[in-house]
Amino acid sequence: MRRRDFISLLSSAAGALPLALHAQQEVMPVIGYLSSFSPPPNLSDLGGDPFHQGLSETGYVEGQNVAFEYRWAEGHYDRLPALAADLVDRKVDLIKTAGGTSAALAAKSATSTIPIVFTNVGDPVGIGLVASLARPGGNVTGFGNISLELTPKRLELLSELVPQPGVIALLVNPTNAAYTDSMIPVVQEAARAKAVQLPILKASTESEIDTAFVTLVQLHAGGLVVGADPFFNSRREQLVALASRHAVPAIYERREYAASGGLISYGPSLTVLTGLDRHNSSRRITVFLPFPVGQK
Secondary structure (H helix, E strand, C coil), rough: CHHHHHHHHHHHHHHHHHHHHHHHHCCCCEEEEEECCCCCCCCHHHHHHHHHHHHHCCCCCCCCCEEEEEEEEECCHHHHHHHHHHHHCHHHHHHHEEEEHHHHHHHHHHCCCCCCCEEECCCCCCCCCCCCCCCCCCEEEECCCCHHHHHHHHHHHHHHHHCCCCCCEEEEEEHHHHHHHHHHHHHHHHCCCCCECCCEEECHHHHHHHHHHHHHHHHCCCCCEECCCHHHHHHHHHHHHHHHHHHCEEEEHHHHHHHHHCCEEECCCCHHHHHCCCCCCCCCEEECCCCCCCCC
């Protein structure tokens, strides 16, 4: 190469460098948001959740210097694998899962290289999501919620609240197989210890929830333990209304059920668990009654 050509090439490269750097700075990281739930009426409402708040506190604001690709399964867990694969095809920089076990497992199955952050997953070690809580390994990390371990305790609490229960049913979502299959045996063990029968009722649609309550009445059940499940959370109002209509004492995982009129909830504090409350332990358990003890 002649000296004049070399100097000309160097000058051109030097002039293009600021433009290239500016172009690189304009490229925003993209976070894939994979959820078992339905989208909120207004996506801007997500700005108040702990994940978005945490990003904001570290300087990342959606639409300004970070972008989101949202994928919603709307309670249909069978859609999650395809939604996760779509996020991988779009080469997102990180996948955040919401809505429990199924979303997290779908993301893990879709990629072994893109970082994955899960929240609100019961027994992440037992289901094979991470190697251990202390050292997750691989590309997956996040927060467990010990909900699985607390389900037997919900049955125990309900059996103490209901005089001579005899029969306490367990409502589960069969499409959330990874979590449901782990939950049923531990609740059955607790039922044997309390000497109560434990029929298993299954529902994965609104109509199946209605049918489950018809069966519940036919069984003359003294109470109902509603299994922790994102679909049930999305049908909270329906579950609480049916329990009230049929006068069936029911216990739930999340305080929102009790706040909506349900009898009692017993479970982890999600604001603490996800980091919204930084002044308390992430292992806090909350018992919430919507009325003073002894009144209804």
